[in-house]
Amino acid sequence: MLSSDKVLTPAAEALTAQAPVTRSPTARVLIVDDEPAACKLLALLLSETDFECKTALSGAEALRLLEKDNRDAIVCDLNMPGMTGMELLAEVRRRSPQVAFLVATGLDDVRAGILAMKSGADDYLVKPLHADLVIASLHRALQKKRLEQEVEGYRLHLEEMVAERTKQMEAALKLVERSYEDTLEALGAAIDLRDAATEGHSRRVCRFALEMAKAMGLSEAQHKTIAMGAYPHDIGKLALPDGILLKPGPLTAEERVFMQQHAQTGYDLVKQIPFLADAAELIRTHHERYDGSGYLRGLKAEQIPIGARIFEVADTLDAITSDRPYRRALPFEDAFRVIQTESGRLYDPQVSTAFFSLPKETWPTIARMQHQVTSLPSWLRSGGAGSLGSS
Numbered sequence: 054m055l056s057s058d059k060v061l062t063p064a065a066e067a068l069t070a071q072a073p074v075t076r077s078p079t080a081r082v083l084i085v086d087d088e089p090a091a092c093k094l095l096a097l098l099l100s101e102t103d104f105e106c107k108t109a110l111s112g113a114e115a116l117r118l119l120e121k122d123n124r125d126a127i128v129c130d131l132n133m134p135g136m137t138g139m140e141l142l143a144e145v146r147r148r149s150p151q152v153a154f155l156v157a158t159g160l161d162d163v164r165a166g167i168l169a170m171k172s173g174a175d176d177y178l179v180k181p182l183h184a185d186l187v188i189a190s191l192h193r194a195l196q197k198k199r200l201e202q203e204v205e206g207y208r209l210h211l212e213e214m215v216a217e218r219t220k221q222m223e224a225a226l227k228l229v230e231r232s233y234e235d236t237l238e239a240l241g242a243a244i245d246l247r248d249a250a251t252e253g254h255s256r257r258v259c260r261f262a263l264e265m266a267k268a269m270g271l272s273e274a275q276h277k278t279i280a281m282g283a284y285p286h287d288i289g290k291l292a293l294p295d296g297i298l299l300k301p302g303p304l305t306a307e308e309r310v311f312m313q314q315h316a317q318t319g320y321d322l323v324k325q326i327p328f329l330a331d332a333a334e335l336i337r338t339h340h341e342r343y344d345g346s347g348y349l350r351g352l353k354a355e356q357i358p359i360g361a362r363i364f365e366v367a368d369t370l371d372a373i374t375s376d377r378p379y380r381r382a383l384p385f386e387d388a389f390r391v392i393q394t395e396s397g398r399l400y401d402p403q404v405s406t407a408f409f410s411l412p413k414e415t416w417p418t419i420a421r422m423q424h425q426v427t428s429l430p431s432w433l434r435s436g437g438a439g440s441l442g443s444s
């Protein structure tokens with residue numbers, strides 16, 4: 054039961070000894086006590102100051118009232134029949150954590166007050182209550198709640214700011230990525246200009262390789278590295294003299310050695326470009342052969358990066374099925390036979406297995422699509438091979 058007796062308890066004295074608090078603007082208070090007279094009296098005293106008060110004679114009535122009417126603070130007797138003050142506290146905290154909640158307890162039950170504070174009460178008052186102390190405690194609790202709300206508002210604002218900045222960063226990164234892709238496209242176009250006989254070759258082997266990489270279950274990061282390496286794989290040819298690159302007849306032994314250097318030249322060029330650094334290894338090893346018969350270093354099997362092992366199959370497929378200065382394109386069936394026959398010798402059997410696991414129509418379909426494409430394909434813009442089958 055609440056009372057307005059002007060008796061100072063030890064807890065009350067401690068309360069008055071605390072620093073003065075900022076007075077709150079008119080606040081809406083709910084007084085909950087099973088004693089109607091105590092409720093009324095405290096409501097009357099508080100209403101004479103800065104508070105607009107309502108009363109409830111039980112926890113259940115208090116909850117009904119709170120459903121219809123928001124309150125800034127609740128002063129609640131702990132010891133009530135039916136729903137206790139602790140039970141009401143738990144329910145109010147669940148529904149409205151921003152409401153200030155003061156509990157009133159008897160002098161012989163201070164522990165209950167402390168327990169209530171551990172359970173979320175903002176303060177406890179020892180009965181009989183001193184009106185000034187209740188008012189001071191209410192102001193203090195309301196001020197604390199306002200600060201908590203300000204902190205929460207600031208936190209939410211910060212989260213919004215972080216989300217906004219993250220969006221801006223992502224947009225900027227997309228722009229950077231796009232500029233990388235444009236650079237790659239320019240490199241590919243330069244290679245094609247240099248060697249018109251193999252126009253579109255870079256783009257097609259890139260698509261073939263990505264399709265195999267997808268069938269092998271490689272990661273998105275590996276897809277990207279393969280794409281970044283396969284597209285400019287012959288970039289080193291830019292350094293070859295026309296007399297060798299465009300020579301219609303067979304190369305001499307010396308010219309062949311010179312020609313083979315394009316893999317190393319391409320590697321040296323590309324490894325210095327940060328966004329292509331991972332792809333540089335594919336460029337250096339794109340003429341290695343599974344059995345060690347390739348160049349530059351005669352690497353064998355797993356010594357050759359998986360991207361380059363995949364590339365070998367893609368390169369063979371395109372070489373056989375594209376027009377060359379000295380012959381027309383051959384049927385895809387011819388390429389399938391070569392890949393099947395040379396699997397385990399020139400080509401990684403895991404790669405050829407992935408190759409043949411896909412419908413045969415996959416490869417001519419990709420080749421036809423790439424013949425029609427005039428700009429960098431969207432799969433490269435999206436950074437993976439996810440749209441290979443549908444673009």
Ligand SMILES: [Fe+2]
Pocket residue numbers: 286287315339340
């Ligand atoms: Fe090459």
